[in-house]
Amino acid sequence: MEQTFIMIKPDGVQRGLVGEIIGRFEKKGFSLKGLKFVTVEQAFAEKHYADLSSKPFFNGLVEYIISGPVVAMVWEGKNVVTTGRKIIGATNPAESAPGTIRGDFAIDIGRNVIHGSDAVESAKKEIALWFPEGVANWSSSLHPWIYE
Ligand code: IDP
Numbered sequence: 285m286e287q288t289f290i291m292i293k294p295d296g297v298q299r300g301l302v303g304e305i306i307g308r309f310e311k312k313g314f315s316l317k318g319l320k321f322v323t324v325e326q327a328f329a330e331k332h333y334a335d336l337s338s339k340p341f342f343n344g345l346v347e348y349i350i351s352g353p354v355v356a357m358v359w360e361g362k363n364v365v366t367t368g369r370k371i372i373g374a375t376n377p378a379e380s381a382p383g384t385i386r387g388d389f390a391i392d393i394g395r396n397v398i399h400g401s402d403a404v405e406s407a408k409k410e411i412a413l414w415f416p417e418g419v420a421n422w423s424s425s426l427h428p429w430i431y432e
């Protein structure tokens with residue numbers, strides 16, 4: 285089954301949105317496979333965002349991500365990468381639809397509350413980076429009530 289990496293960024297933690305965000309993924313029917321509350325170092329944040337290293341906002345982005353603890357998670361389910369991005373909303377909260385996490389809870393692109401992997405391949409890379417120890421191996425007893 286497909287997995288994605290979801291991270292509640294330091295602003296989401298500071299603003300008390302952890303329960304709300306986890307609830308949205310849970311209520312959708314996705315399964316939580318990994319969860320940890322960590323503050324990452326600069327080199328780690330630079331690695332996570334390596335693809336964006338040439339962008340003018342890169343340094344500010346790294347400073348933002350290391351500015352406080354984040355909630356790192358692995359969620360599993362059918363099409364969870366694409367659907368997870370829909371639940372999160374567009375990168376710029378000014379363009380995120382109401383009902384999405386960024387559309388409901390964010391205003392500025394540089395304080396957009398949450399990260400989600402953008403493809404199955406990047407999800408694999410991000411899960412390996414954030415959860416080198418591996419994730420939980422369990423399956424929900426609700427499975428037949430969520431999937432036909
Ligand atoms: P994504 O998080 O929706 O996948 P990316 O393009 O991968 O968006 O950018 C990663 C993060 O970098 C964004 O979530 C946002 O926090 C930040 N970011 C992207 N573009 C800008 C910008 O133009 N100014 C400031 N921060 C930006």
Ligand code: MG
Pocket residue numbers: 400402
């Ligand atoms: Mg991205």
